Amino acid sequence: MVNAINERQKAILELAKNQGFVATEQLADLLNVTPQTIRRDINTLCGQGFMQRFHGGAGQANSVENEAYHHRLHAFVDAKRRIAANVAKHVPNGSSLFLNIGTTTELVAKALVNHKNLKVVTNNLHVATILSNNDDCEVLIAGGLLRQRDGGIIGPATTEFIERFRLDFGIIGVSGIDSDGSLLDFDYQETLNAKAIIGSSRETILVADHSKFGRRAMSRFGHLSQIDWLFTDMDLPDDFLNLASAGGVGVKICCGAE
Template sequence: MSPLGSKARRERILYVATTTGLTSVEELSRRFGVTPSTIRRDLAKLTADGRLARTYGGAMALTAHPEASLRQRTGEAFEEKRAIARRAATEVRAGETVLLDAGSTVGALAHELRSAKELTVATTGLTALQELSDVETVHVECLGGTLRPLSQGFVGPLTEAALERMTFDRVFLGTDGISPEHGICEADLRQTRLKELMARRADHVYVLAHAAKLGRRPFHAWAKLPDGWTLVTDDGADPSIVAELRGRGVEVVLTEVPASTDPEHRTSPS
């Protein structure tokens, strides 16, 4: 596992606190392989930014699993998302028709596909549309519908009706959380229904999610995916969750995340 920069580590600390509600300095120190004093500095920074509340010996989430906007999520775990997107792009072949979900990690994949040749891309996400709108070698189809401002993605009956008219070689889905038992998690039932429909229309199903989302259950809406789907995540994934997913027939691809020399000053791709 590549060492995490302070910004990436703080984002994961925030995910842990949001998932469990309460966490300790000692637990976080063991989890991330850093000293307790380093964790205390991380918690102090997150508290000063108004993202966590300090407790005796640890911290707790300020709110119960709020849905972050796409703008907020774009900067989280940036290096992990970029590595996952680069690995996912290697699965796409010239001449294929692929379906891209909304979301920041799938949006990063769209950025990687700008150099693709002879490709057709259908998408439910504004980020993918913006990334590929000026690429002459990629034919883009927009699956319209009702726009969810938080996710910057289309949902609803119009989107579902458009899906019925196409099939795909591959679909790439985002998620707010992954459970080996329940599937993938979203804040909205319309999103989970749409993801299930998207998965049914493709020969190969991929979920793109950085390691902090594994085992995370922030909401109560779930999508069950067809057997044999593939998770592309980073090398910080919890080995026990990876083993359980593989035991349930999920192919898990672990992507190495390069260490950043300046983790505090990363910017997201356009």
């Protein structure tokens, strides 16, 4: 079971996100605690998959493997709920939409449970289960290989299934957004599915909390300029704001309930 992280540990994560690496002594000075306290915090964060330990400090988790699903369920959950609520307001009744793999898209599904006359295509078993509670929602589940660790369905058959449709909205999550606007994920097969959703949607919505900006992952599936709307929880850093503006991307900052 994942324990909630405290405010100091959140600050350590934010510094690591901005700097790439944080030294133990530097953190002790900045946060006005002992090095021993910082080491305990780093041990906690590394043990939960949020960081990777290096000599003298720690840095962001590597770009090769994503955090465990149960860790991601509890990371930035309030921000993800705000994003999901705002996306649900954006999607009218009587819509057709894709929802892909990800903990944020699962919260979007929960926010859509009371919508009427929805048609949903998904490669996420959790999304399908959530929306099964909506009697006025028709869910089509992609075939393919079940990834048991997170309920995702991937593979060539999944991509082929997605490409059969042309839907109103494609709502996608992302593991990271690079400084050049590249949309990134850890699983090559998953990126093929996300790319297919972008190509098969009349309007594409990217749901990404602030931790995704500048985060590294090894597989690229698109660019920020291909997105119609970005729903996030904090003001964008200037470089990402400039990329969104140049690409004509609408940005919705989900600071609280509306």
